[in-house]
Amino acid sequence: MPEIHTLVLGDYQVNCYIVSPQGGSHCCLIDPGYEAPVIVKKLNDLGLTLDAIVLTHGHFDHVGAVKDIAQLTGCRVYVNPLEKTLPPQLTAGPLCFTNALQDGMTFTEAALTFTALHTPGHTPGSMCLLTQGVLFAGDTLFAGSCGRTDFPGGNARDMLSSLQRLSALPGETWVLPGHGESTTIAEEKRNNPYMRQGFPGEYL
Ligand SMILES: [Zn+2]
Numbered sequence: 001m002p003e004i005h006t007l008v009l010g011d012y013q014v015n016c017y018i019v020s021p022q023g024g025s026h027c028c029l030i031d032p033g034y035e036a037p038v039i040v041k042k043l044n045d046l047g048l049t050l051d052a053i054v055l056t057h058g059h060f061d062h063v064g065a066v067k068d069i070a071q072l073t074g075c076r077v078y079v080n081p082l083e084k085t086l087p088p089q090l091t092a093g094p095l096c097f098t099n100a101l102q103d104g105m106t107f108t109e110a111a112l113t114f115t116a117l118h119t120p121g122h123t124p125g126s127m128c129l130l131t132q133g134v135l136f137a138g139d140t141l142f143a144g145s146c147g148r149t150d151f152p153g154g155n156a157r158d159m160l161s162s163l164q165r166l167s168a169l170p171g172e173t174w175v176l177p178g179h180g181e182s183t184t185i186a187e188e189k190r191n192n193p194y195m196r197q198g199f200p201g202e203y204l
Pocket residue numbers: 057059122139147
């Protein structure tokens with residue numbers, strides 16, 4: 001397991017994760033949504049050098065601090081370019097990024113190798129990132145729930161396929177969502193109604 005520090009930021013209580021290898025001095029940030037100074041201070045306190053920001057999707061509550069942190073640190077920024085199709089009011093202006101995430105790609109940052117899974121439904125370019133048995137699930141999978149599909153670019157059918165895909169991961173996979181508590185794939189297969197039964201017909 002990597003070492004993970006969680007900051008819960010902003011009005012939408014978004015989970016921003018600082019991820020580093022055990023004992024490592026470099027890190028990645030998942031979804032820095034707000035409060036760049038708070039995040040940068042935490043990185044300094046931990047003595048970690050930021051190599052990359054990895055975004056699960058383009059919504060403003062996940063990307064709000066990207067520009068400031070990227071300018072300050074010169075880190076790389078990964079996102080699925082499909083998120084550029086979201087209306088600008090949902091992304092808080094143009095998305096700034098350096099690297100495109102694509103389904104199935106692997107990449108190494110801060111000595112952690114990530115596998116990117118395209119899991120559309122909440123947004124067209126939503127991604128889940130897997131590293132060392134930990135899944136950063138963004139707003140695709142929550143403990144007991146899943147992300148909304150009624151925003152522009154959302155799609156309930158896609159969400160169902162994405163949840164199905166995630167349910168094929170090993171049960172012990174640790175799930176760290178964009179909001180709320182952590183969980184495991186096994187726990188969600190047992191108790192998450194969206195993963196178990198899908199959506200009622202009228203939503204599809
Ligand atoms: Zn979202």
